[in-house]
Amino acid sequence: MEKLITLLEKEVKNAFLKASYDEKYGFVVVSNRPDLCQYQCNGAMAAAKEYHKAPFQIANEVLTHLSDCELFEKVEVVNPGFINMTLKDQVLSDYVTQMKSLPKFGLEEAKEPKTIIIDYGGPNVAKPLHVGHLRSAIIGESIKRIGKFMGHHVIGDVHLGDWGLQMGLIITELHKRKPELVYFDESYEGEYPEEAPFTISELEEIYPCANAYSKEHPEFKEAAMNATYELQQGRRGYKALWNHILNVSVADLKRNYDNLNVSFELWKKESDAQAYIPDMVQYMKENGYAHISEGALVVDVKEDTDTKEIPPCMILKSDGATLYNTTDLATIVERVKLFQPDAITYVVDKRQDLYFEQVFRCAKKTKLVDDHVKLTFLGFGTMNGKDGKPFKTRDGGVMRLEHLISQIDDAVYEKVMANRDLPEEEAREISSKVGMAAIKYGDLSNQASKDYVFDIDRFTSFEGNTGPYILYTIVRIKSILAKYASVYGDSEKLAENVILPEDNASQRELLLMLVKFQDTIQTVYEENAPHRLCQYIYELSNAFNKFYHETKIVSEEDKEKRESYVALSIFTKQVLETCIDLLGMEAPERM
Secondary structure (H helix, E strand, O other), rough: OOOHHHHHHHHHHHHHHHOOOHHHHOOOOOOOOOOOEEEEEHHHHHHHHHOOHHHHHHHHHHHHOOOOOOEEEEEEEOOEEEEEEEEEEHHHHHHHHHHHOHHHHHHOOOOOOOOOEEEEOOOOOOOOOOOOHHHHHHHHHHHHHHHHHOOOEEEOOOOOOOOOOOHHHHHHHHHHHOOOHHHOOOEEEEEEEOOOOOOOHHHHHHHHHHHHHHHHHHHHHHHHHHHHHHOOOOOOOHHHHHHHHHHHHHHHHHHHHHHOOOOOEEOEHHHHHHHHHHHHHHHHHHHHOOOOEEEEEEEOOOOOOOOOOOOOEEOOOOOOOOOOOHHHHHHHHHHHHHOOOOOEEEEEEHHHHHHHHHHHHHHHHHHOOOOOOOOEEEEEEEOOOOOOOOOOOOOOOOOOOOHHHHHHHHHHHHHHHOOOOHHHHHHHHHHHHHHHHHHHHHOOOOEEEEEEEHHHHHOOOOOOHHHHHHHHHHHHHHHHHHHHHHHOOHHHHHHHHHOHHHHHHHHHHHHHHHHHHHHHHHHHHHOOHHHHHHHHHHHHHHHHHHHHOOOOOOOOOOHHHHHHHHHHHHHHHHHHHHHHHHHHHHHHHHO
């Protein structure tokens, strides 16, 4: 289905051609003065420079070829040369009626679907998820869902950190605590136990303890480095412990991500890329991409057009050890081999900007990826407390993600119970859904690259630009439909009904907001901008609530009008529910 604004643009471009002007000047935008018109063309101002005529004259010449267009109720020229357009009510209602009958409300899916890998999450095993993991998870999940909705093959990869000194520290600490474990007996040749010698709680305590101890005891750190080396060389007992660490950690991570309504198609790990490193390094050497600099193997990635210093991308340290650069480049090699992606997007803290600039340039220069593969760094800002500093617990520590979710749920629960007398189980279920919307919308409504203040009181408010307000609007529509059903019977049968031309300003505004759905989704996808989707559903919610307050829906006496209002309400609910799903949210049945 062609977007309505595209249909209008065709008419205006054709009018420019008929008036002997280039059609490129016939671009149409949504008016920023809805009190004057619905759509606008400002092309006459740009055309004036090329044709050496007054914009007003050009616009009036174009107007003569638009005056009899069947789409418009009114078209007029306003100084200095704006072409203002208002649609016929029937055109608007017919378009929305057609939208609601089509899959994805008439959204044109990608004509050439791409394979896109989104790298988000990035937690380390043996550590609990904390608030620092929040933004990557929910931004990445939303970007993935939107890409899939557009018709692309999108693969989300958690990309676990499981390879490095942290593994050696855990193994060494375990050896100190439980030296009798069979994993430390190098002469042991039997099968290792299936059950891990630790719980997730014990594992999460072991790493910080070992890390702190290693900073005060050099011999312990040396032992941990040696254990890391032996693990990476394939020592059986250490590999078995490593597998236990992975299994226990991943089970807990999946539980926590499930609570966030975040999922991954791939649970790949840093270690998965290790097998690709030797051939990759050899390839870079043989083809002259890499050279030795101060003992290290590096690839120069600076360009003549650089305005800032871009250091070389280091592949191997002087002692032959690999780095994050090495692993990330090898991961690109692995992804190309397994999935042949057209694009790879990394959702990572924006402070990693320079690092990813180096990695991307290196991947392109060394031809690890073809020129057509788009590598995108989607850097996000910091989630701060009210003091403007990174969000912490009251005692200054990093807050665990499950504790943050629990705090939000409790805050919502208190508000729910203050307004309604509900069974405990239902109240908790409502609080969980509303709390998740509060967290996600509070984050996603900000441009990803910007820092923002995490304010529990504001985010959990049922009024204003918040997740709970969006859900409340959906629940309000559900309530309207239930009321209609109690009086007239099943309301869902009206979903296919024709929407009549609007008979008041609030209905017209609601229809115009619904028409924006396709263009909004397209823009959100192209710009990796979930905050634009948040803004859209906020404006759509406002438009519906205004329509609700100014219109008798269920009590309308005219049957045809009443059913049209209900059909419009159903469609608004469907659009809102589709949008919140793209943001990883879900609405309860009541609030």
